[in-house]
Amino acid sequence: MSARENIFRKLRAATTAPLPSPDAAIAAHYASLPRTAQADLARVQLAKDFAEKITAWHAEVHIVPRSTWVDKLKEVVAAKGIASLLYAPATTHGKALAAAGVAGLKPYDQPIDGWKRELFENVDAAITGTRGAIAETGTMIVWPDADEPRLMSLVPPIHIALVDADTVVPTLYDAITQQKWSAGLPTNALLITGPSKTADIQQTLAYGAHGPKELIVLLLTGEDAQ
Amino acid sequence: MRAHETTHHVQFVPGSEFKRRAAEVVANPFLKKSFRGAMDFLMMKRAAQFPDPELLERQRDLAEHIRRYSLARLPELLEQLEVNLKKNGVQVHWAETPDEANAIILDICRRHDAKLMVKGKSMVSEEVELNHAMEAAGIDALESDMGEYIVQLAGEKPSHIIMPAIHKTKQQIAELFAEKVPGVSYTEDVDALIQIGRDVLRKKFMEAEVGLSGVNFAVAETGTICLVENEGNGRMCTTVPDVHIAITGIEKVVEKLEHVVPLYGLLTRSATGQAITTYFNVITGPRKPGEKDGPKEMHLVLVDNGRTQAFADEQLRQTLQCIRCGACMNHCPVYTRIGGHAYGTTYPGPIGKIVSPHMMGLGATHVLPGASTLCGACGEVCPVKIPIPDLLIRLREEATHEAKPGHAPMFGQGAGKTAFASFAFKGFAFLYSRPALYRLFTWAATRFRFLTPANQAGWTKSRTPLTPAKKSLRDLLAERSKH
Secondary structure, X not given: OOHHHHHHHHHHHOOOOOOOOOHHHHHHHHHHOOOOOOOHHHHHHHHHHHHHHHHHXXXXXXXXXXXXXXXXXXXXXXXXXXXXXXXXXOOHHHHHHHHHOOOOEEEOOOOHHHOHHHHHHHOOEEEEOOOEEEOOOOEEEEOOOOOOOHHHHOOOOEEEXXXXXHHEEOOHHXXXXXXXXXXXXXXXXXXXXXXOEEOOOOOOOEEOOOOOOEEEEEEEEOXXXX | OOHHHHXXXXXXXXXXXXXXXXXXXXXXHHHHHHHHHHHHHHHHHHHHHOOOHHHHHHHHHHHHHHHHHHHHOHHHHXXXXXXXXXXXXXXXXXXXXXXXXXXXXXXXXXXXXXXXXXXXXXXXXXXXXXXXXXXXXXXXXXXXXXXXXXXXXXXXXXXXXXXXXXXXXXXXXXXXXXXXXXXXXXXXXXXXXXXXXXXXXXXXXXXXXXXXXXXXXXXXXXXXXXXXXXXXXXXXXXXXXXXXXXXXXXXXXXXXXXXXXXXXXXXXXXXXXXXXXXXXXXXOOOOOOOOXXXXXXXXXXXXOOOHHHHHHOOOHHHHHHOOOOOHHHHOOHHHHHHOXXXXXOOOOHHHHHHHHHHHHOHHHXXXXXXXXXXXXXXXXXXXXXXXXXXXXXXXXXXXXXXXXXXXXXXXXXXXOOOHXXXXXXXXXXXXXXXXXXXXXXXXXXXXXXXXXXXXXXXXXXXXXXXXXXOOOHHHHHHHHHHO
């Protein structure tokens, strides 16, 4: 008999009493948490909470109007001395960057296999979009895809992320249920909360363990929500 | 004999060494201080995450419900997980023993002609001693979690499931790096030390043909594995090499992604007192056509290694609710005094005492359930409400008795039985169930108390001798009722 058959035989030999599904209890739990309603004012509060929390996780947050984020990005690129900025040319924000002629742009347009070393050694920063954010924990939701691959938010020492203030939800549970994650997950979905870190040496916090050392968030808002 | 008894020879260190090792750590003021300090810090950070005891209780109830529900449906959920993983292009393997798990992984590595495997943190890979198996086959298995990297460089084993290098000071790590990493000079600066590790390991991520990871949660409904980490090495191992192999115990599966949310929230808060980790890595298959990165091939190895034995018994099954947060060890007065290495098992602390007997057998582990004061702290902080003290008592019983009629014997059943203890308890029962004899005994014991030996075998090693009182309780009560 195979290992699989043996394992299932042993598991099925045990008597298990059926238990009710926890679905309703989980929904009730998250509904009972203090949360903001869906009014416009509440949305602003959610975005503020997100910004505050992710700042506490050591991210640098810039709140900028949607129409002028590229200018802000140019400032960041200059201030950080970024010579090579990886971007996703097929995305809306990627097209905006190319149109604005940001200096040092490098497109992620080839499979990684041909330029792994270059990505690891010669790229200063990468800019990606996000699918939303979570107010409770100060977390960004990132779903890499064919246009904007997985390694952009991992390998370059600086990760710049665009978060639209209107996409901030109260909890992870809200994100998963409202966006119907289970109906179609990508090969890789990520929650990112701050730059890479470790406390493995004498419980001393250090940033930039293996992933980005810096996380810069451009939080995009309407013109008057500044 | 069952299959895993005959083929299972993996053993970390013999269980009989436990007392000697524990005594060594207790006598080492340096280790005692570092564990005390680290555990106090972790307890304080956890407490800060749970200011509202009622809310915490509700969260623990919910998490327990989810884990118990998942285990009640374990065979179906595993089948569903397998079907969905295959649909997503993930190859699924099953292993009853550590040897089988290692053979599966080795076979995958050989097919890819792999020379280097980079490893994200995986306690199951420690449990099956994968690194030894890889080394024996000439494949470099490199730990990439900073703590695990340090411990591997020192030729040691993790002393804590969440913070593997918690027993080491930065001075020791500075010396280790200066000695073992080419071109590095001594520095105690933690940022500089992390940068050294980062530089070494980044080169390895690029080179490695295979990346190995553990699994925190497997989701049956979507065929997904979830990984929890702060450093990003887990993401490196699961994204950069061409082949990703994940290894996990069969108990880690839940039905839906929604079920993961409350468990993840409690895991990080209970473990390190963090509301969330830097990364939550949700993987649902290898690189798809058109995608530019990610592994081209992905495998999941599901390991039994004694878990089906725990599953067979309704009480012991609760052991499998564990989400490996480590809060039980952080709050354990025994772990805090003796550290993780003394246990001689992959999983130390209270959870180690109740899970290891299923993996290694009671023969190697029967002393562990006894090494507890039953203070109950572990059970109180457990986010999934495993009644650890009850399970310790149960395992003490299994270690010193034959299996109850109608119950299959556990691996190593009765291994802790000694002729002296059986004799002593038989004598005790004989004496205490015969009133006349008992009265004669107390009469003699109170009168001849001066004859009590000063050296009472193991008892007087660290305690004052036991001497009968001048008067028995019975006599004292009789006197009092006269007045």
